[in-house]
Amino acid sequence: MPKIVDEQTREATRQRILRVAASEFARLGFEQTNINLIAEQAGIGKGTIYLYFENKRTLFLEMLRFIAQAHLREIRAALATGDSLRQRLEALFLAFVRLAERESDSFHVFMSALYGVNRIFQQEAAALLREYVAAIAHLLAEGQACGAMQVPELEASALMVLSVTESYVLAARVLGYPASVLASQAGAVADFVLHGLGTSDSRSGERERGE
Numbered sequence: 001m002p003k004i005v006d007e008q009t010r011e012a013t014r015q016r017i018l019r020v021a022a023s024e025f026a027r028l029g030f031e032q033t034n035i036n037l038i039a040e041q042a043g044i045g046k047g048t049i050y051l052y053f054e055n056k057r058t059l060f061l062e063m064l065r066f067i068a069q070a071h072l073r074e075i076r077a078a079l080a081t082g083d084s085l086r087q088r089l090e091a092l093f094l095a096f097v098r099l100a101e102r103e104s105d106s107f108h109v110f111m112s113a114l115y116g117v118n119r120i121f122q123q124e125a126a127a128l129l130r131e132y133v134a135a136i137a138h139l140l141a142e143g144q145a146c147g148a149m150q151v152p153e154l155e156a157s158a159l160m161v162l163s164v165t166e167s168y169v170l171a172a173r174v175l176g177y178p179a180s181v182l183a184s185q186a187g188a189v190a191d192f193v194l195h196g197l198g199t200s201d202s203r204s205g206e207r208e209r210g211e
Contacts (some may be wrong), residue, residue, distance in 0.1 A: 014052050017042045018066045019106070022058055026109040029117035030060055061124060064113060067106040068128035071099060075135050085143040089161070089190035092136070094183060096169045101179040111170065133158045149194065161193055 020042045024033045035056045039049035054060040080097035082088050100107050112118040135157035143149045148188035151157040168189060172182055 013042070013044065015066070017044070017049060017052060017059070018063045021063045022067060022109045023105040024107045025060060025063065025118060026112065030056070030120065035059065041067070060121060062120070064110065064121060064124055064128060065112050067103075068131065069105070071110070072128075072131055072135065074099060075132060079139045082190070085139070085148045086187075086190045086194060088139055089165075089193050090186040093165045093169070093186045093189045096166050097179055097182045097186075100169050100173050104173075108168075109114070115167075132162055136161050156179075160196070163209060164193055164196075165189060 017038065020040050021033075024038055024041070026111040027033075031055070035049060038059070039046045042049070049059075053062060074095045075092065075193065078091040079088050081091040109118065110125060110128075113121040133155060137154045140149070140151055140154055140157055140161070144154075145152060169182060
């Protein structure tokens with residue numbers, strides 16, 4: 001039993017370090033972030049952090065994976081919600097709204113690794129981004145199989161869906177839109193995606209709304 005408790009304590013400490021690291025890396029970028037300050041803010045000794053992470057680069061990479069895995073769980077859960085394609089697209093958009101609101105530091109530090117101050121990790125972040133695209137491509141393949149839509153290229157279409165949903169949330173947050181307003185736009189965003197990608201019936205959105 002003590003061993004289980006020790007493992008649980010160790011994992012809890014590791015996750016606390018990763019969350020603090022996300023906040024600092026989002027705020028200062030990789031180069032300016034001090035690993036000893038992260039340890040202090042996580043409530044552990046400055047030397048103790050090296051029992052968990054070899055160096056700052058290792059910490060950043062582990063943080064990226066931690067963030068991506070958490071986000072991917074949210075995305076997959078959203079894409080499994082609802083019966084219709086439109087409902088699942090709404091759920092995907094709402095998942096990004098929740099992530100941007102609840103996990104703003106982790107959301108933005110991942111974006112910064114793709115496009116911003118932490119782009120020295122762009123290759124690693126891009127590999128994780130492909131998992132997002134693959135999850136959405138699977139949804140579109142199901143929609144295509146049941147005749148709800150027709151798309152010429154699944155991966156490209158999945159990337160468009162990701163861009164419309166995630167980027168819209170990011171831009172709206174920068175403009176000061178509250179989460180409640182964004183949530184109210186989920187249906188409109190889903191309709192935009194469906195009509196933009198090309199539904200098999202131009203009235204499919206109306207039919208699904210009537211379900």
